[in-house]
Amino acid sequence: MRVAVTGGCGFIGSAVVRHLMQRTSHQVLNIDCMTYAASEESLAAVSSDPRYRHAPISINDRPALEKVLAEFQPDAIMHLAAESHVDRSIDGPDVFIQTNIVGTYCLLDVAHRYWLKLEAEKKTGFRFLHISTDEVFGHLAPEDPPFTEDTAYDPRSPYSASKAASDHLVRAWYHTYGFPAFVTNTTNNYGPWHFPEKLIPLMIINALEGRPLPVYGRGENLRDWLFVEDHAAALVRAVECGKPGETYAIGARQPRSNLDVVRRICALVDELEPDPAGPRERLISFVSDRPGHDFRYEIDPGHAERCLDWKAEHDFETGLRRTVQWYVDNRSWWQTLRKQRYDGRRLGVEK
Incomplete structure (x- = not known):
């Protein structure tokens, strides 16, 4: 297959590109305009492969999209380009509207027009996979069952509303034009190359540097955590065998409270790099909760597991240990980001 991936230099997008390049024979076009959270380094292992190409264009740039799709002739588009940080959406929602809504519309329109011109066999096999979040479903009370593909939408933040x-x-x-599109919704991802403003990488880095570990509220908010490489594998399975019009809820059945996650990070950092000043849990501080903070997200991935013949391979302990070790071993990457692009004043303690 010839697969176009939007946002392929982002956290999840780069994991998808690496999976495509290292575990399949597909050709990959990475459409990424390189916003603050994009990382070319995350694709260094595959960027020299002749099956890979990077087009540094925006999904809002219609002429550039038309040109690059006509040249590459994709069999599928995996749409991951998005603004994704809830705190940033509260501070400045405009870019979320422009990228997540207007950009998706622009990409859809260009892709639809491209699809209409395809010859019959290629047109039948074409797929458009849109990658989304479980935050569109709102929040769960402690006694509620996990989200499924049939859960009603109830977004609570500018980010989730835009998604x-x-x-x-x-x-x-899909319904109006017969365009062969479908959607995946996933829960919180974590793993290597995660931008330092998100909960897990921020806590790892702050713990390594002896900085405060700010936790919203009392840290009781629950999230279902999925290792990013497991998510990438699910998305590649979806683009290869998913059905137009379907929805696949992708999760790992591994919910944890934010405070439990931070405490486990402290224990792992203490194990890997002991601090003479004492255990890192001393650095945990509780800060004012953010507006509209959803209490709990959790996904029932049963439908995706059955239809895609996929299941998350990493349990939370294994995935988190790999993640902490990666940040210990790759200081130069995140130290450079902190100096060049990261606003250290931003708490960024949530997806």
Whole structure:
């Protein structure tokens, strides 16, 4: 297959590109305009492969999209390009509207017009996979069952509202135009190359540097954690065998409270790099909760597991240990980001 991936230099996008390049024979076009959270280093292991190409263009740039799709002739598009940080969406929602809603519309329109011109066999096999979040479903009370593909939408932040709108656009193109599109919704991802403003990498880095570990509220909010390489494997399975019009909820059945996650990070950092000043849990501090902070997200991935013949391979302990070790071993990457692009004043304690 010839697969175009939008946002392929982002955290999840780069994991998808690495999976495609290292575990399949597909050709890959990475469409990424390189915003603050993009990392070319995350693709250094595959960037010299002749099957890989990077097009540094925006999904809002219609002429550039039309040109690059016409040249590459993809069999599938995996749409991961998005603004994704909730705190940033609260501070400045405009870029989330422009990228997640307007950008998705622009990409859909260009991809639809490209698809209409394909010859019959290639047109039948074409797929458009839109990658989204479980945050579009709102929040769960402690006694509620996990989210499924049938859960009603109830977004609570500018970020989740913008992603919900993009999901609706993709489904509208399927129902109205017969465009072969489908959607995945996933829960919190973690792993190597995660931008330092997100909960797990921020806590690892702050723990290594002896900085405060800020936790919203009392740290009781629950999230279902999925190792990013497991998510990438699920998405590649979806683009290879998923059905147009379907939705696949992708998760790992591994919920943890934010405070439990931070405490486990402290224990792992203490084990790998002991601090003479004492255990890192001393650095935990509780800060004012953010507006509209959803209490719990959790996904039932049963439908995706059955239909895609996929299941998360990493348990949380194994995945978190790999992640902490990676940040210990790759200081130069995140230290450079902190100096060049990262606003250290931002708490960034949540996805």
